[in-house]
Amino acid sequence: MTQSDIQKELKIVLADTFVLYFKTHAFHWNVTGPRFRSLHGMFEEQYTEMWKATDEIAERIRTIGAFTGNNPSDIMKDATLDHVSQTPDANEMIKMLANDNREIVKSLKKAAEVAVENDDAATEDLMIERMQAHEEAAWMLESSIDKAA
Ligand SMILES: [Fe+2]
Helix, strand or coil, X not given: CCHHHHHHHHHHHHHHHHHHHHHHHHHHHHCCCCCHHHHHHHHHXXXXXXXXXXXXXXXXXXXXXXXXXXXXXXXXXXXXXXXCCCCCCHHHHHHHHHHHHHHHHXXXXXXXXXXXXXXXXXXXXXXXXXXXXXXXXXXXXXXXXXXXX
C-alpha cells in the first residue's frame, strides 16, 4: 500500500459525500406531505453537516499531496452511491437517505483501513469521525420511517 492508495480511497469518500450531500439538499427542497416541516428541517441539518465535511475531506486530500477535481462531475465520478433523478415520496426519501448513510460507512471503513495500513492516523481519525456522523444520520432517518405507510 502506498499513499496513493489513501488518496484514491479519500477521493471515493469525497465523491460519495458529495452525492449524498446533493441528494439530501434536493430532498430538502422537494419533500412534500404532512411531515414537511420536520423532514425539511432534518434534511437541512444533515446536508449542512455534510457540506462542512466535504471541505475537511478535500483538504485532507490536499494535505496528503493530491488534488481534487474542479467540477462536480470530476469530483463525483468516483462515487459508489447513485444519483437520483425521480422525486420519491417522503417515506421513500427517508429510506433512500438512510440506506445511503449506511452505504457510505463502507467507503469510510475501507479508507480507514487503508489509512491504518499506511500509518496515517489523521486520515483514520477523520474517517472515524465521518462514520459517527453518518451512523447518527442513519439512526435518525431510520427512526423517522413511517412503518404504516
Ligand atoms: Fe433551505
